Amino acid sequence: MAQEIKIVSVSIPAGLVRELDRVCDLEHRNRSELYREALRQYLKLRRWQALREYSSAKAAAAGSDGIDIEKLIEELNA
Amino acid sequence: MPEMSTQEGERIAIETAIWLEALLFGGSAEELIKMSLTGRVRLVGTEVQITRLLEVLRDRLGFSEAALREVRGFVEDQVEIVTPGPQPAAGVLEPLPPILQAARHGSVTAIATTGRSSLLSLESFEGIPIVSMA
Numbered sequence: 001m002a003q004e005i006k007i008v009s010v011s012i013p014a015g016l017v018r019e020l021d022r023v024c025d026l027e028h029r030n031r032s033e034l035y036r037e038a039l040r041q042y043l044k045l046r047r048w049q050a051l052r053e054y055s056s057a058k059a060a061a062a063g064s065d066g067i068d069i070e071k072l073i074e075e076l077n078a
Numbered sequence: 079m080p081e082m083s084t085q086e087g088e089r090i091a092i093e094t095a096i097w098l099e100a101l102l103f104g105g106s107a108e109e110l111i112k113m114s115l116t117g118r119v120r121l122v123g124t125e126v127q128i129t130r131l132l133e134v135l136r137d138r139l140g141f142s143e144a145a146l147r148e149v150r151g152f153v154e155d156q157v158e159i160v161t162p163g164p165q166p167a168a169g170v171l172e173p174l175p176p177i178l179q180a181a182r183h184g185s186v187t188a189i190a191t192t193g194r195s196s197l198l199s200l201e202s203f204e205g206i207p208i209v210s211m212a
Contacts, residue, residue, distance in 0.1 A: 044115045047152055051145075052108070055101035058139045069102060070194075072138055076095035076130065077195045 089120045089158075091181040093191040094127040096211055097153065098134060106211045110190060114156045122184035123157045126176045160184040181206050 012020075024034050059069055092110065100107035113119045132150060135141040141149070162179035174182070181189045181203055191197050193212025200208055 041116055044155070045112070047148075048111065048115065051101060051149060051152060052104065054141075054145055055135075055139075056103075058135075058141060059102040062139050067138065072134060073095045073098055073192060074194055076098055076134060077093060077192060077197075 087118075087120070088188060089122055089184065089186045091122045091177050091184055091186045091189045091206075092157075093177045093189075093195055093197070094123075094131050095192045095195070096190060097131050099192055099211075101135075101149070107192065110211060111156065121157045122160055122180050122186050123153075124162060124176045124180045125159055127180070128153050128157070128159075130176070158184065178203055 020031065020034055020038075023029075024031055027034070029037075062069060090110070096107045096110065099105065100111045110119070111121075114121045128150060131153070132141075132146050135149060136146055160180050160183045162174075162176075162183055175197070177189060177191070177197070180186070186206060189197070189203060189206055189208045190211055191208060193210045195208075195210070197203075197208050198210055202208055
């Protein structure tokens with residue numbers, strides 16, 4: 001089933017557009033493809049960073065509780 | 079000990095502990111995850127590995143159910159899950175560790191482990207290099 005596509009209008013500095021257009025030429029992709037890919041990667045990275053922040057806090061709390069994180073990693077390797 | 083150097087489009091089976099190390103500490107394990115975010119490498123694993131990771135996050139580190147759902151969703155988006163073939167009958171042969179099952183059935187070009195993995199002593203498995211993310 002085809003994905004619903006919405007057309008949006010955004011403002012982008014001309015210099016950045018020129019840079020992105022150079023990448024389009026290099027990779028033989030159109031602007032829409034490149035912008036979609038950039039947005040997907042940004043959203044994934046943001047999602048990962050949120051997980052990292054949560055996990056780091058949990059690791060710190062576990063360390064305070066005397067849990068040996070290095071040992072946990074070794075257990076997962078076993 | 080061989081260390082990781084990846085090529086564009088490489089398919090990599092990763093040890094479960096790499097996810098834990100990346101989530102908790104970042105470092106080179108996180109770099110590998112980020113390479114998969116940008117499509118530079120394709121990660122390969124098994125359902126057993128994801129389940130084991132979530133068990134540790136829940137039972138040992140107290141992750142909430144919402145956080146576990148988010149981790150599962152993220153990992154499933156980033157990892158190509160392969161289904162291992164039948165395991166040997168009990169008592170005949172030891173079953174392969176999940177990462178090696180992923181490597182065998184996932185057409186991978188490398189197996190990535192943490193620096194402390196016992197698999198590193200093998201150096202390779204069925205011709206696939208085993209490399210450290212240390």
